[in-house]
Structure formats: C-alpha cells, structure tokens
Amino acid sequence: MTNLDIETFWAVVHHGTMTAAAEALYITQPTLSMRIRALEERVGTPLFVRGKGQRRIQLTEAGQKFLTLAQRWQQLLSETDSLAELEQRAYLRIAATYTTNQYILPPVYKRFLAQGLPVSLWIHTLRDVDSTQALLSHELDFAFIDSNTVFDDRLTVCPAFREPFLLLSPPDSPTTRGGGTRSLDVAEELLVTWDPEFIRWHDRWFGTGARPLLYADTLQAADFLPPTEGAGWRRPGHRRRVAHRKERTGMPLYQRRRRTG
Numbered sequence: 001m002t003n004l005d006i007e008t009f010w011a012v013v014h015h016g017t018m019t020a021a022a023e024a025l026y027i028t029q030p031t032l033s034m035r036i037r038a039l040e041e042r043v044g045t046p047l048f049v050r051g052k053g054q055r056r057i058q059l060t061e062a063g064q065k066f067l068t069l070a071q072r073w074q075q076l077l078s079e080t081d082s083l084a085e086l087e088q089r090a091y092l093r094i095a096a097t098y099t100t101n102q103y104i105l106p107p108v109y110k111r112f113l114a115q116g117l118p119v120s121l122w123i124h125t126l127r128d129v130d131s132t133q134a135l136l137s138h139e140l141d142f143a144f145i146d147s148n149t150v151f152d153d154r155l156t157v158c159p160a161f162r163e164p165f166l167l168l169s170p171p172d173s174p175t176t177r178g179g180g181t182r183s184l185d186v187a188e189e190l191l192v193t194w195d196p197e198f199i200r201w202h203d204r205w206f207g208t209g210a211r212p213l214l215y216a217d218t219l220q221a222a223d224f225l226p227p228t229e230g231a232g233w234r235r236p237g238h239r240r241r242v243a244h245r246k247e248r249t250g251m252p253l254y255q256r257r258r259r260t261g
Contacts, residue, residue, distance in 0.1 A: 094143065
C-alpha cells in the first residue's frame with residue numbers, strides 16, 4: 001500500500017466520478033482506472049460498484065471498510081508530518097462526547113488556558129468506546145465518558161459529577177396534568193441508546209420487549225421527525241466519569257501517566 005493508492009482512492013470517493021477524480025489528480029481516466037484496479041488487486045476485493053449508466057461511483061461493503069482504514073492512514077500520515085512540531089511542544093490531550101465538550105467543559109477549558117501554562121490543550125470529541133481505545137493506545141491523557149460501563153480493567157474510572165433524571169413534557173401533556181410517567185406512550189418514545197442507563201429506564205417503565213418509535217444513538221439523529229412527533233423528550237441523568245490509564249505512579253489526573261518498571 002502506498003500514499004498514491006490512498007490519494008487515488010480518496011479522489012474517487014470525494015469527487016464521485018472517475019472523470020472528476022482524474023481531472024483533480026491531473027491524470028488520464030485510463031491511468032486512474034489502472035490505479036484503482038491495482039489497489040483492488042492488493043486488497044483482494046472490489047472497492048467500488050461499477051455499472052452502466054451509473055453517474056456516481058458507490059462503495060462496495062469492502063469499500064466502506066477500506067474507507068475507515070484510509071482515514072486512519074491519512075491521520076497517521078498527518079501526525080508523521082507534524083512529528084517535529086509535536087516533539088517541541090507539550091500537549092494535554094482530553095476527550096469527551098459531543099454534548100460534554102459543547103455544553104459542560106468550555107468553562108473548564110477557558111480556566112485552564114487562562115493560567116498561561118506552557119502546555120497546549122488538545123481537545124478531541126469522541127464516543128466513549130473510541131476514548132477507551134485512545135487511552136489504551138496512549139493517544140489521550142484522560143477522557144470524560146458518559147457511561148457507567150468500565151470498558152477495560154487497565155483503566156481507572158472515577159465519578160466526576162452527577163446529574164438528576166429529568167422528565168420534560170409539554171404543558172398540555174397527560175404527564176404534566178398529573179398522569180406521571182405511566183401516562184407515557186412507548187409508541188412515541190425516542191430511545192437514545194448510547195448509555196446503558198437510558199436502556200434501563202426504558203425497560204423499567206415499558207418492559208424489555210416494548211418497542212419505541214425510534215432507536216437512535218444521538219438526539220440529532222431524530223431531527224428528521226416533524227415537531228408533532230415526539231413532542232417531549234426524556235433525558236435520564238447519569239454520572240459523568242473521568243477515565244485515565246491505570247499506572248503505578250500516583251500523579252494528578254491532568255498529567256500523562258508514565259510506566260515504571
């Protein structure tokens with residue numbers, strides 16, 4: 001695999017047609033087709049769906065998987081190119097979910113930067129499972145996660161703060177008028193699945209076999225619904241936790257852990 005292979009693959013994915021990709025790379029279309037065939041021979045499977053009358057190139061299932069590998073390749077290449085800069089500067093790498101980074105941590109980041117420390121703050125927005133893998137591969141110093149699940153016994157996980165369970169509903173709903181939680185209709189539920197506590201809340205009130213209107217891993221995924229559907233939404237509270245690599249030295253959470261022995 002070469003950088004040329006990745007560059008060619010990305011050009012086709014980005015531009016959507018062989019003609020546009022060839023023009024962007026300043027090569028002929030036959031040359032581009034030859035590169036793609038050579039790449040597919042290396043990986044052992046077709047990466048693009050080809051068909052007569054097809055205006056835009058589509059990825060095969062294998063192509064979708066290769067897209068993830070290509071993204072990682074580009075990230076590694078970018079980090080390699082900036083290695084000299086990374087060695088000259090100190091970074092504090094923090095990860096959190098989108099909601100935590102967007103609404104909760106900005107004041108913390110501002111206070112940290114206001115101290116004028118000789119450390120650059122590097123903020124990542126990641127899912128809990130991705131934060132876990134990044135910690136284990138020493139790509140992060142610590143992470144705020146939104147789940148009570150301990151993903152790996154090599155990590156130390158401790159509560160950072162708590163939030164209450166909240167039930168939000170319109171003023172004219174049966175719930176607001178005294179019906180309580182039992183007046184909720186599971187057929188109108190938007191079940192956000194990224195935290196086990198949400199699933200447990202659903203199972204407690206509706207039963208494990210009850211089907212909601214929609215399963216989604218974020219509330220943003222339900223934006224396509226018209227306002228009349230799912231007029232209220234529930235945000236079960238949960239603990240946010242700080243996860244960091246478990247090492248032998250007892251250093252503060254904001255410092256990178258070093259192995260001993």
